[in-house]
Amino acid sequence: MESSFRGQRKLLMLVSGEKELSLAFTPLSHPLEADAPSVLVLLSRQNTCDNLAVRMFARSLNLSPSEESVLMGLCRGLQITEIATQHGVAESTVRSQIKTLREKAGAPSIRRLLHRVNSLPPVVPALRIITPMPHNATEFSHP
Incomplete structure (x- = not known):
């Protein structure tokens, strides 16, 4: 954090x-321009395999x-032999x-295939927020 407060980026x-886990520290203000320097802290991104986009x-x-399972x-970085063993098939099948x-x-x-996959935008499942709907009709009436 100290180097970020001095205007330097740090990983x-x-x-x-x-x-x-990787953390990136990026200064958002110049140390001479602000009384209280601000720093953006970014955490490593989600594992590609856990991304819904895949x-x-x-x-x-x-x-x-x-x-899809082979993909x-x-x-995950598995070798062809490891994928074949996991799926109980011959290496030639995986190839x-x-x-x-x-x-x-x-x-x-x-x-190139993995490059395309790593270039996909992050997609996460929709958050499901369940809020009770009021049953009083007067709350929905227009004046």
Whole structure:
């Protein structure tokens, strides 16, 4: 925070085992312009695989459930052998599904496919707020 108060941007990586959290500190004011400098703190973004946009992307390409599952495995950084083991199929099956995925997405490589997925906008499920509706008709009447 101190360097951000002095007008410098800073990236901090916190690691605990396999979990990682990154924080970006961005000064919003110049240290000489304001009495109380302000800093924007951003947390690492949601894991791509947990993003609803990936599922929407899969559906927009009309991926089969197994193709979608392979895509999710690729997003998690799994190797082809790991995906095959997880799904109980041969590596050649996974390679064939990846080829179909790439064709449907118009991506010449796995790298380009994952780049498209990582470029998707973040989408989160809608928040469902349940508020009781008043049953008194006078509250809805117009004057």
